[in-house]
Amino acid sequence: xxxxESDLNHAKKVIIGRQLLHHMNDSGMxxxxxxxxxxxxxxxxxxxxxxxCHDHLCLTKSSGAFLENDSVGCYDRLxxxxxxxxxxxxxxxxxxxxxxxxxxxxxxxxxxxxxGISSLT
Numbered sequence: 001x002x003x004x005e006s007d008l009n010h011a012k013k014v015i016i017g018r019q020l021l022h023h024m025n026d027s028g029m030x031x032x033x034x035x036x037x038x039x040x041x042x043x044x045x046x047x048x049x050x051x052x053c054h055d056h057l058c059l060t061k062s063s064g065a066f067l068e069n070d071s072v073g074c075y076d077r078l079x080x081x082x083x084x085x086x087x088x089x090x091x092x093x094x095x096x097x098x099x100x101x102x103x104x105x106x107x108x109x110x111x112x113x114x115x116g117i118s119s120l121t
Contacts, residue, residue, distance in 0.1 A: 012100075016092060023091040080104050 024030050025039060035046040050066070057064040084097045111118040 016087070016096065016100075020087065020090055020092060027091075029090070 021030075021037060022039070030038060033046070035041045036043050053064070053066070056062075081101070084092075084101050088094055088097050
């Protein structure tokens with residue numbers, strides 16, 4: 001994924017993110033552990049569930065394991081074409097996917113250093 005202007009990111013969030021989230025919620029495709037931004041669920045519920053599970057394990061002196069699946073730190077490792085294919089499968093219109101793919105294909109990456117902005121991409 002690339003970093004884009006904040007206005008474009010906001011538009012993508014509104015146009016793509018919310019529509020896909022509602023579509024996935026209506027279709028029952030969201031996992032039970034997903035709480036953030038899901039209509040009818042609150043983020044604090046995830047915290048309460050986790051604390052209660054930890055307390056239960058402590059009280060029963062049992063062993064347990066928790067899986068947390070979050071891609072916040074690895075967006076630069078995602079394969080853009082596969083992300084677009086998956087989003088189309090989840091209900092994103094193909095024209096929107098084509099627009100984003102075209103944007104990703106034509107973006108130029110420059111690095112800003114103490115010596116100035118790089119000339120090589």
